[in-house]
Amino acid sequence: MACSWGPGKPATTFVMLDSSGEVLDVLYTGSLTVRSQNVNDQQRKKNDQQRVLKFMTDHQPHVVVLGAVNLSCTRLKDDIYEIIFKMVEENPRDVGHEMDGLSVVYGDESLPRLYENSRISSDQLPGQSGIVKRAVALGRHLQNPLAMVATLCGPGREILSWKLSSLENFLTPDEKYGMIEQVMVDVTNQVGLDINLAASHEWLFSPLQFVSGLGPRKAASLQRSLVRAGAIFTRKDFVTAHGLGKKVFVNAVGFLRVRRSGLAASSSQFIDLLDDTRIHPESYGLAQEVAKEVYNQDVPDDANDDEDVLEMAIEHVRDRPNLMKSFVPKQYAKDMKKENKTETFIDIKMELIQGFQDWRKQYEEPSQDEEFYMISGETEDTLAEGRILQATVRRVQAQRAICVLESGLTGMISKEDYSDDWRDVQELTDRLHEGDILTCKIKSIQKNRYQVFLVCRESEMRSNRYQNVRNFDSYYHEDRSSLQSEQEKARKEKELAKKHFKPRMIVHPRFQNITADEAMEFLSDKDPGESVIRPSSRGPSYLTLTLKVYDGVYAHKDIVEGGKEHKDITSLLRIGKTLKIGEDTFEDLDEVMDRYVDPLVAHLKTMLSYRKFKRGSKVEVDELLRMEKLEYPMRIVYCFGISHEHPGTFILTYIRSSNPHHEYVGLYPKGFKFRKRMFEDIDRLVAYFQRHIDDPQHESAPSIRSVAAMVPMRSPATGGSSAASVGSGWGGSTNSSEGGWRGQSFDRDRSSTPGSRTGRSDYRNGGSRDGHPSGLPRPYGGRGRGRGSYNSGRGNNTSNDRQDSGYGTSSWDSGAKDGEDGWSNFPGAKVQNSPGREAFPGGWGASGGGGGGGGGGGGGGGSGGGSSWGGVSGNDGGGNDSGGWGNGSGGGGGGSGGNWGVGGSANDAGTDIGNSGWGPSPKRSSAQPQAATGWSGGSGGGSGGGGGGW
Structure with missing residues (x-):
């Protein structure tokens, strides 16, 4: 039974064929494929299902072939299977053994459609509609593909319209038909032709023209003679009764089968x-x-x-x-x-x-790939990863857009794949609308769901990452040839650079008359932090500092020379009277090394030896951090790594739940710049990051050509710059002064330049502002009522201004120093501690100030007690105190803020501004000391109220 899908006009059509390919019955079902939930439509569909059930019960098909033309055929196939199951369940006695294991297979309709529109179809099936002709050809092609293909090789040569290869356009029609004819001759003579069966079913005569010794004219004449006779009983009759010449007979007779079939099957005449x-x-x-x-x-x-x-x-x-x-x-x-x-x-x-054994490959049901290409109408050449195509937007959601391709397949575009600046896109509905036509590239194909994942980022559209190499010759190596051309180009550029290279008359231990490539080669076997000063390609008024940041990563900094006589060539070749890096001026190269390079290198080596620094590319560091997260799932793990895309900067990578987040840290002579703040050491940076992890970020990734560096002030005793110029040395910039670092990385395995390069921060998915990094909810909606820090406390603070935290050692995921404790006992949100550290026994290791507080108790006496989780220490002698996340104790004149529990109260009416970090603010009181009750209660200090802890 053959089925051809129809949209309604014409209707989906079922045709029953016998074993010889002749039409037995036809059924039209106009509502079988209806998807409407309308009651009337559903009733019509049910009626059609009953008609198909009766049709199949009456004829007992051995196999059902369904023409695969579009996605509707997948649902039609399910409908047919549903009818078969229903037939077996309701009428098992009516189902013959022929229908055991009845399967529905897809068939390619490309050739049946050619037959439908051919002249020979009208001769063979007069009076039948086009869709019936198509269904008949579909069934016959499954029964006897040789005869069906040969049918289209008649005088009209319809077979030439059958697409066989993506390269066939290079052939003329005659050349293509010549190749088809050659294949048909080989297969026909290999298989043979049953003459008596063909005499009863004329469509089976189509391969006769390809029998050796015949041809279209002789085959047509022999066919007419055989049809008139009705049957043949011996091969000799080809000569005696049907006028075949002796030479033609000798050539052709070995491929003509004479057997008991057709009309001869009922004859008693002897057949050899x-x-x-x-x-x-x-x-x-x-x-x-x-x-x-x-x-x-x-x-x-x-x-x-x-x-x-x-x-x-x-x-x-x-x-x-x-x-x-x-x-x-x-x-x-x-x-x-x-x-x-x-x-x-x-x-x-x-x-x-076994006479005339068929050596052809046995029929196999189409594979999933073959079904996909039949239903989509595409090929492996027209629909493959890396192909550029157009898609029409059908529905837009917040995070993805659903499109339809020209073939009817569904295309999916996620927000991340829509644009390079996707982080600036809140929802795709702001950018896309139904009906928009997009030019996209195929990212991947999900064949089992008939979905195509698309990408239309400009960077991906320009790249060849998803290039399809299926049809590339095995000896064609584009990468090799392009690599050779690039190497040749680089060699010529080196030669050209040497021609334009002007050596300078400069004597200094760090200066060498070498090119940029030679400088990097010179530093290649040196340790990170080694540098060399060399002539600049920009001219005699510039020098370049080349610094080895890491293995394979080099940065170049322009030094502008001043005070030169441009008319004097000798003056141009000597070093300038002043040297300028950004807005900072230096007298000579020694001062550049002392005030700029040496501090910069010191901070570089500090970072490279930091306990949380990890080697490797961005992708490798991400993978290491994921493994660490799997080992400690309740911790917020983080680390620092080298930025290969922006030499001279570092990447701070952290994982809150599952996905790595990245932020950039700039390297400066004065320290590290993070989120537009300068930090003298890494621990302060980490402490600030831990406390402000949820702050929204709007910084872009550092530019490779960044601007002026921050240089430490020179002391008045030695002269030099009187003030520091705040700018960007290796990373982002804050002014527009001239000069900047130019980075170069030789890490082939590094990840692609992050999206923040376009002006966005890599910080994303930060979660709710009301949430804590650990995942616990923040009290008061996440808005701290004090200025508690993650750091350990500092004692003896007599200042009355509000200190921002960040000057103690973080105990968040890096571990702490000097006996200060981390978050190791934080219930439900255990954050990683540094190796080899022990938590303070009995609590979180708060350091009491002055009169001395316990591990979780209040400080008393002359100075306030510090909070437990890194709060600023209590004030000495009436100063203000701000609590951290642990228990706080009041100072001599001010009460400390509590944390997450209940705050303590002071015994003095002094200016109490000791608010808690995230807990309620403490109360002023001139009464006796009171111990506020927390989860575990705290004791009163010598002169301040004890704050409750957990």
């Missing part, structure tokens, strides 16, 4: 069994000798005469093919002294075992 083999009539005598030899071995005493024995021998051997397996053609030919007939004896043996 050898006429249904590939054995040529000229070799019938040899075949009879072989059959007799085998027969005599099996039946040694046969009293029949020789002629009867020959007939019986052939029939005996054909019915018992195992007898022929013991026959050795080579030995027999040698014994009979007919060595020149050895190949003939081999063929005779094969044909007597």
